[in-house]
Amino acid sequence: MSAIERLAAEVSRFGELRTAEPLARHTTFGVGGPADLFLTVRSADALAAASAAAADADVPVFILGSGSNILVADAGIRGLVIDNRARAESLDGTTVRIESGASFAAFARRMCRRGLDGLAWAVGIPGTLGGAVVYNAGAYGGCLADVLRRVRLQLPGGRAEWVDAADLHLVYRGSRFTRGELRGRAVLECELELAPGDPAELLRRAAAYDAKRLAAQPRGRSAGSTFKNPPEAPAWKLIDAVGMRGMRRGDAAISEKHANFFVNEGNATAADLRWLIDEARRRVFEAFGITLEPEVEFVGAWT
Known part of the structure; x- marks a missing residue:
């Protein structure tokens, strides 16, 4: 066997x-x-x-x-x-514990309805709480690090322990996970500290973020923003400047609406999407000397 x-x-x-x-x-x-x-x-x-x-x-x-x-x-x-799909949730005042497989967007919206402030910006972010920890998810000036208190990690050898958020070294779209320092440690559960708020006001704020996101981002099958924004300029502006807005390879395309969104418009292959990603990086570097860093992680048997 x-x-x-x-x-x-x-x-x-x-x-x-x-x-x-x-x-x-x-x-x-x-x-x-x-x-x-x-x-x-x-x-x-x-x-x-x-x-x-x-x-x-x-x-x-x-x-x-x-x-x-x-x-x-x-x-x-x-x-x-x-x-x-681990999604159990418990609430003690303004402290919330939630398992890592819960939808981050749905969780953020529930907190707004309950009058708990700190996550209105997250109501449209795809992914789970576990992924949000790994990448320190953020939008519109907010990020998970603002409210994350600690996480429970699965450690090598089968043990699990709570780790303070400060020890994860959360930065813009990154952490000790993305830098490979916590390899083999799974996020099991998160603990967040929110603040009292008015449910009606929080839901109004969430609706404004929803409208802003819908106006700026394309619909359809994508992984969200493909590249992190470098200090010099937004990634979409650099990709647009090298003439790649709307470029296609098979059914893979760079969105006409937002050039940092790469989309599957039918039966795209992973290879075609990666070709577009690599080509955008090459052109931007040749034109501006800026290395775009992917926000998307390449997973599986690529070689």
């Missing part, structure tokens, strides 16, 4: 297990090849147990949230993909 087969037998008790699951069904780009093993879990404990089992079996594991902010290779992902 192979390591993958032994792991499949072990993790099937933690959730719903499928083999060769097409990841295009689970990403906002709508692209991506199969996962060797695809396990859906619905609690932080199940997530922790499955992660630990994969580590013990020496099988690679990738934790999937909402499938935003990633571009999965056409060849898929080897090893175990854990579809994280």
Whole structure:
């Protein structure tokens, strides 16, 4: 029996297990090849147990949230993909604990309805709380670091512990996770400290952010902003300046509406989307000497 087969037998008790699951069904780009093993879990404990089992079996594991902010290779992902749907939530005054598989946008909107201030800016952000921690999600002058108190992490060896937000070194679209310093540590749960607010006012503010986002961003299958904004200029302005607004490769395209959104307009491949991303980086560097840093993570068997 192979390591993958032994792991499949072990993790099937933690959730719903499928083999060769097409990841295009689970990403906002709508692209991506199969996962060797695809396990859906619905609690932080199940997530922790499955992660630990994969580590013990020496099988690679990738934790999937909402499938935003990633571009999965056409060849898929080897090893175990854990579809994280752990969403339990508890509230104590203005302190909220929530498991990492919860939708960040839906959570932010619930907090506005409850009259808890600090997340109105997040009502349109795709992704889960776990992903928001990893990338320090932010918009319109706010970011998760403003309200995040601590996170519970799965550690190598099967242990879990609470880590203060300050120890994650959260910066613009980055953290110790994105810098590779916390490899193998899964985000299980988050604790946030919000502030009292007026529900009607918070919902008005959220609606204004919704309108602003809809006016500026294209609809359809994308991963949101493709590149981080460099200090010199917004990424969309640099991509527009090198003549790539609206450029296509197959069914992959750079949006006419917002040049930092790369979209799947039909049956795009991951390879075509990555070609556009690489070409934008090349042209911007040649024209301006600026290296665009992808906000999208390239995941899976690219080579």
